[in-house]
Amino acid sequence: MSEIVLSATPAHLRHGSNIGQPLTRRDGILKVTGGARFAADNHPPGMLYAVLAVSSVARGRVAALDVAAAKAHPGIVEIMTSANKPPLALDPDAKTNPFMRRLELLQNDRVRYANQPIAVVIAETLEAATEGAALLSPRYEEEAPRVRLDAAESFVPPAVGVGHPSEAEIGDVETGLAGSLRRIEATYETPTQFHNPMEPHAIVAAWDGDALTVDTPSQGLAMAQARIAELFGIPAENVLVRSPFLGGGFGCKGLFTGPQVLGIMAARLVGRPVKLVLRREQMFGPVGHRAPTQQTLRLGTDADGALLGLSHHTRTASSTFDDFFEPASDVSHTLYASPAIRTSYEAVRLDTGTPTFMRAPGEASGSIALESAIDEMAEACGMDPLAFRLRNYAELEPISGKPFSSKALRACYAEGAERFGWKARPLRPREMRDASGLLVGWGVGTATFPALMFQGQARAVIRKDGTGIVETGAQDMGQGAWTALAQIAADGLGLSMEQMEFRSGASNLPDAGIAGGSAHTATAGMAVAGAGADAIAKLAALATGDERSALFGAGNAGVIARDGRLFRRDDESRSESYADILNRAALAEIEGRGSSAADPIAQANYAMHAHGAVFAEVKVDPELGQIRVTRLVGAFAAGRIINPRLVRSQYYGGMIWGVSFALHEHGEIDPRSGRPMNPNLGEYHVPVNADIPSIEAILVAEEDRHVNALGIKGVGEIAITGTAGAVANAVWHATGRRIRRFPITLERLTEPAPR
Amino acid sequence: MTEPSASPRPIRVSVNGVDHERTVEPRLLLSDFLRHDLGLTGTHVGCEHGVCGACTVAFDDQPVRSCLMFAVQADGHRIGTIEGMADGETLHPLQMAFWELSGLQCGFCTPGFLITARDFLARNPDPSEQEVREALSGNLCRCTGYQSIVAAVLEAARRLRQAPLAGLGKS
Ligand code: FES
Ligand code: FES
Numbered sequence: 001m002s003e004i005v006l007s008a009t010p011a012h013l014r015h016g017s018n019i020g021q022p023l024t025r026r027d028g029i030l031k032v033t034g035g036a037r038f039a040a041d042n043h044p045p046g047m048l049y050a051v052l053a054v055s056s057v058a059r060g061r062v063a064a065l066d067v068a069a070a071k072a073h074p075g076i077v078e079i080m081t082s083a084n085k086p087p088l089a090l091d092p093d094a095k096t097n098p099f100m101r102r103l104e105l106l107q108n109d110r111v112r113y114a115n116q117p118i119a120v121v122i123a124e125t126l127e128a129a130t131e132g133a134a135l136l137s138p139r140y141e142e143e144a145p146r147v148r149l150d151a152a153e154s155f156v157p158p159a160v161g162v163g164h165p166s167e168a169e170i171g172d173v174e175t176g177l178a179g180s181l182r183r184i185e186a187t188y189e190t191p192t193q194f195h196n197p198m199e200p201h202a203i204v205a206a207w208d209g210d211a212l213t214v215d216t217p218s219q220g221l222a223m224a225q226a227r228i229a230e231l232f233g234i235p236a237e238n239v240l241v242r243s244p245f246l247g248g249g250f251g252c253k254g255l256f257t258g259p260q261v262l263g264i265m266a267a268r269l270v271g272r273p274v275k276l277v278l279r280r281e282q283m284f285g286p287v288g289h290r291a292p293t294q295q296t297l298r299l300g301t302d303a304d305g306a307l308l309g310l311s312h313h314t315r316t317a318s319s320t321f322d323d324f325f326e327p328a329s330d331v332s333h334t335l336y337a338s339p340a341i342r343t344s345y346e347a348v349r350l351d352t353g354t355p356t357f358m359r360a361p362g363e364a365s366g367s368i369a370l371e372s373a374i375d376e377m378a379e380a381c382g383m384d385p386l387a388f389r390l391r392n393y394a395e396l397e398p399i400s401g402k403p404f405s406s407k408a409l410r411a412c413y414a415e416g417a418e419r420f421g422w423k424a425r426p427l428r429p430r431e432m433r434d435a436s437g438l439l440v441g442w443g444v445g446t447a448t449f450p451a452l453m454f455q456g457q458a459r460a461v462i463r464k465d466g467t468g469i470v471e472t473g474a475q476d477m478g479q480g481a482w483t484a485l486a487q488i489a490a491d492g493l494g495l496s497m498e499q500m501e502f503r504s505g506a507s508n509l510p511d512a513g514i515a516g517g518s519a520h521t522a523t524a525g526m527a528v529a530g531a532g533a534d535a536i537a538k539l540a541a542l543a544t545g546d547e548r549s550a551l552f553g554a555g556n557a558g559v560i561a562r563d564g565r566l567f568r569r570d571d572e573s574r575s576e577s578y579a580d581i582l583n584r585a586a587l588a589e590i591e592g593r594g595s596s597a598a599d600p601i602a603q604a605n606y607a608m609h610a611h612g613a614v615f616a617e618v619k620v621d622p623e624l625g626q627i628r629v630t631r632l633v634g635a636f637a638a639g640r641i642i643n644p645r646l647v648r649s650q651y652y653g654g655m656i657w658g659v660s661f662a663l664h665e666h667g668e669i670d671p672r673s674g675r676p677m678n679p680n681l682g683e684y685h686v687p688v689n690a691d692i693p694s695i696e697a698i699l700v701a702e703e704d705r706h707v708n709a710l711g712i713k714g715v716g717e718i719a720i721t722g723t724a725g726a727v728a729n730a731v732w733h734a735t736g737r738r739i740r741r742f743p744i745t746l747e748r749l750t751e752p753a754p755r
Numbered sequence: 756m757t758e759p760s761a762s763p764r765p766i767r768v769s770v771n772g773v774d775h776e777r778t779v780e781p782r783l784l785l786s787d788f789l790r791h792d793l794g795l796t797g798t799h800v801g802c803e804h805g806v807c808g809a810c811t812v813a814f815d816d817q818p819v820r821s822c823l824m825f826a827v828q829a830d831g832h833r834i835g836t837i838e839g840m841a842d843g844e845t846l847h848p849l850q851m852a853f854w855e856l857s858g859l860q861c862g863f864c865t866p867g868f869l870i871t872a873r874d875f876l877a878r879n880p881d882p883s884e885q886e887v888r889e890a891l892s893g894n895l896c897r898c899t900g901y902q903s904i905v906a907a908v909l910e911a912a913r914r915l916r917q918a919p920l921a922g923l924g925k926s
Contacts, residue, residue: 680804
């Protein structure tokens with residue numbers, strides 16, 4: 001990006017009229033009329049249907065497939081197995097960077113987890129392909145699967161999450177705990193969870209010689225493009241990935257998955273376009289999950305309830321063949337002040353698919369354990385849980401000692417507590433009942449999520465008719481990128497939304513970075529803003545250097561871009577339209593480029609996180625143990641809010657995920673067969689409307705001058721954290737029972753207490 | 756007694772007011788008939804076993820799960836899909852309210868919610884918030900937009916009570 005600084009305050013940052021507006025979704029009309037085209041809605045001419053055959057065992061080898069029987073079925077075009085799959089340019093088990101998955105692409109007869117693809121049936125109709133897959137009647141040589149977190153031999157993983165150290169310590173935790181007046185130690189268990197976006201993974205692949213077009217939901221278009229190119233040994237520019245709409249992603253559409261590649265291989269094999277859509281049960285294996293954890297927390301305080309030591313140890317699991325370790329302990333690095341903190345991990349390898357990022361990876365699982373433990377510690381100190389959190393409020397980031405770039409958490413606690421009416425909460429559990437005799441409990445949890453940024457790029461064009469185009473290959477999985485980024489883009493160009501065309505959602509546009517880590521608005525938004533600023537700077541240079549322009553000589557004072565005109569900053573009566581400037585210069589258009597990345601200096605000096613406080617009320621039937629969340633209030637501070645309407649939706653969604661984590665979701669794996677026992681939306685419970693009360697999300701004002709020039713933190717994941725713990729703590733407050741195995745179900749609540 | 760047969764058979768179905776004659780295999784699901792044979796891809800498939808509600812369509816004005824029915828069962832019947840919900844360029848008040856009040860995020864579940872809600876409001880034009888929650892509990896939104904979905908349905912109900920004719924789509 002060329003840097004032409006017009007003045008200390010860039011033109012695009014000051015005078016935006018779009019940023020901050022609660023616009024409705026620009027893609028909303030398409031979505032309410034059925035006009036939004038999701039990947040599986042594409043149907044190129046000559047297209048065939050592919051269906052996966054998947055393994056029903058978790059470990060062993062495929063001994064036989066009845067290919068002849070399947071092939072004999074009318075309508076079957078081809079069966080792709082390890083015997084006839086098209087060649088690949090790269091070993092599917094190769095891993096050259098942490099942002100790729102090792103894939104099962106029929107490279108051999110091994111089965112390494114249940115629901116692993118073992119063949120692909122391609123047919124004229126979906127029905128024929130489905131029948132063909134059944135007719136393959138696989139036989140296996142089965143080995144005993146290892147799927148229990150507590151059974152296998154553990155080791156210390158070299159890193160957790162992406163490149164985070166698996167051990168960290170400040171101070172001396174053992175000394176801190178030994179010197180504590182009060183101590184608690186507790187182990188919490190979180191289950192395997194599956195992302196289950198409503199839209200299953202789907203791909204429509206069409207080859208044209210060595211060029212490939214794919215329609216598939218992707219949270220990382222450029223990564224997908226590069227992954228496909230290297231697997232098939234073709235130049236990246238030959239691969240067009242289109243993903244204008246994702247039907248949810250939550251992490252499982254981040255790294256390119258095996259089934260998506262198999263769809264492309266199938267199209268190559270038959271020389272026709274192919275569509276492959278996963279059945280719901282096939283989403284429980286090859287596309288990632290949140291790994292189970294066992295987390296042991298040890299806390300100690302002095303007589304005043306100030307933490308003296310905090311130890312957070314996580315046992316988790318990855319697959320037998322690839323690494324992803326849920327970084328659950330890391331949440332303890334940033335939330336509560338303690339002179340001594342230690343986080344550590346151990347892991348086992350299981351015969352499951354490889355876990356991956358799932359909405360708030362690490363933070364969600366870690367938060368429910370930490371927030372529960374903090375409550376247990378508060379109880380041991382005889383303190384109100386909110387007062388205890390305030391007593392241990394971290395003014396500096398505990399693990400690093402760095403100041404926070406901004407932290408309006410006190411305001412979140414205060415505004416949330418006020419709205420919820422926290423003051424009236426009795427200290428002891430089991431003291432509130434409603435009119436019908438249900439036990440009532442109130443709980444609080446602190447929410448936190450790092451403010452991340454990846455690298456992104458964008459291109460902006462101003463045309464001689466005064467309109468603009470802004471392009472970046474962003475991904476809208478429901479969070480509202482089409483709208484929020486267009487708002488930033490319009491402000492960057494000093495145009496109204498109507499005067500600007502925003503192009504996104506395809507890999508032939510500038511790389512917008514991945515839609516993950518709650519970093520997309522910051523990453524793509526900064527690139528888009530930069531591209532606009534660059535185009536405006538070039539336009540300004542044209543005008544201010546031209547004596548025929550009303551802006552001639554404004555160079556040092558600078559100009560402001562607004563409503564398709566440049567204004568002199570020191571004299572707004574002098575202005576000129578973009579169209580006039582370009583026409584006088586005889587230019588059809590002017591182009592700007594922008595790129596973004598985290599600022600390493602700011603990162604070195606500041607800890608950057610969004611924060612929040614969530615308050616929950618639950619009611620529990622004292623006989624039946626039935627639990628209902630009846631109130632939920634969250635207050636969140638996440639820097640600059642681009643679109644409060646979209647942000648509120650993200651908070652609501654995250655809070656409901658938090659309820660789901662605490663009370664509903666549980667992927668059950670049969671310890672004998674290694675198969676998921678509830679691979680469908682009927683038995684893998686997620687909340688429905690009737691499970692969720694009216695909820696409230698308060699947007700707490702926060703200005704951050706360090707995270708990035710726009711002041712944006714992320715909002716997509718934070719609300720799960722805090723909420724899950726608040727609900728768990730409310731269940732304790734209602735019942736006096738502390739359930740440490742999640743989800744908290746009625747049978748767990750009513751079974752006799754251990755010990 | 757007729758022999759069960761796998762051979763294709765002719766059907767005639769009215770979809771969004773338009774008659775379609777096709778010859779289909781008995782094993783063809785209604786959802787796949789709409790999506791693949793008629794190209795009406797606004798009906799989404801999320802679970803294929805009747806749980807998520809994404810595939811909901813109106814079958815003779817009753818909401819049904821099109822993933823749980825065969826196309827041949829629709830022979831001689833009227834089907835209403837999301838593509839027929841608006842009246843030409845005029846959105847149904849539910850569509851309008853979902854859009855305006857952010858009753859959608861990724862939008863994958865949205866058509867199913869809208870078809871379900873339209874039927875619900877026809878039967879219960881002045882529902883309480885709790886009734887809306889109950890009525891829409893057969894539809895999953897993983898994103899999850901329940902708060903705004905309920906708000907949108909209540910708002911659409913209010914508008915429909917003021918202008919009842921606005922809700923006449925074709926099916
Ligand atoms: S796809 Fe029919 S109910 Fe889910
Ligand atoms: S809006 Fe994405 S599932 Fe409902």
